[in-house]
Amino acid sequence: MSIKLVSWNVNGIRAVSKKDEFWDWFDNNDADIINFQEVRATKKDIPKKLADVDEYDSYFNEAEKKGYSGVATYSKIKTVDVSRGLGIEELDSEGRVLKVEFEDFILYNIYFPNSGMEAKRLDFKVAFCDALLDELKELKSQGKNLVITGDYNIAHNPIDVYNPKNCEGKSGYLPEERAWLDELEEAGFVDTFRMFDESENNFTWWSYRTRARQRNAGWRLDYFYVNEEIKDNVKSADILSDVYGSDHCPVTLELDFNKGG
Incomplete structure (x- = not known):
């Protein structure tokens, strides 16, 4: 079974x-599973066309704070189970984690915290990331297949930013953040985009400032x-850099469970 x-x-x-670019993409995409981050709305607050999509079942995790954070997953594929958060009260109030279990894998849709100006939320982010990694390691040890997607709010390597020297010390490129992605990979998880493309200038977020x-x-x-x-x-695995509507662009993954593995 091939899954997009x-x-x-x-x-x-x-x-x-409210943007035509979004509907041009949404109405014409062929994804089996769509994951959104930074939804910033409850299901009842969004347009009916997005709240109840005929082809998809939809699942939301909303922040307690109104108009903040939040994730949503739309699926054409039958789910086995759906849960929200990491099970740690102090990390779960912002609606950042949606865990959807399918027959062949467990999908994590995550909006990772931003470490903030002057790294004011770095401790919270590190605690969030470490708790997540503990959970992923445990599930992996049980033989579960895992797909972890979302806005990580971390650029991993110099190749992942347009001006590495200038980005040093900035939120999203701090040593502690980048080291966590090293830990994720050392724990046996693979950055799927880099399986296919190791070239420069492949980005998924651009500041609205300075025509970035x-x-x-x-x-x-x-x-x-x-x-x-x-x-x-x-x-x-790909980056859809020609899709507009946000300061981020979509990223994709295609899996085939007819193959071995």
């Missing part, structure tokens, strides 16, 4: 739903990671 997934930080689902997108002065913050045991099931 897409992930996109929409920077507010109500705002993006037109200059492709961006960062790669959005990922699909999988556990190494299913890397042979990965058929493709």
Whole structure:
């Protein structure tokens, strides 16, 4: 069975739903599973066309704070189970984690915290990331197949930012953040995009300031990671940099569970 997934930080689902670029993409995409981050709305607050989509079942995790954070997953594929959060009260009030279990894998749709100006939320982010990694390691040890997607709010390597020297010390490129992605990979998880493309200038986020997108002065913050045991099931992974509507663009993954692995 071939499964196509897409992930996109929409920077507010109500705002993006007012843009023709979004509907051009949404109405014509062929994804089996769509993941949105930074939804910033409850299901009852969004346009009916997005709240109840005929082809998809939809699941939301909303922040307690109104108009903040939040994730949503739309699926054409039958789910086995759906849960929200990491099970840690102090980390779960912002609606950042949606865990959807399918027959062949467990999907994590995550909007990772931003470490903030002057790294004011770095401790919270590190605690969030470490708790997540503990959970992923445990599930991996049980033989579960895992797909972890979303806006990680981390650019991993110098190749993932347009001007590495200038980005040093900035939120999203701090040593502690980048080291966590090293830990994720050391634990046996694979950055699927880099399986296919190791070139420069592949970004998923561009600041609205200084016409950054037109200059492709961006960062790669959005990922699909999988556990190494299913890397042979990965058929493709891509960045849809020609899709507009947000300061992020969508990223994609295609899996085939007809193959071995």
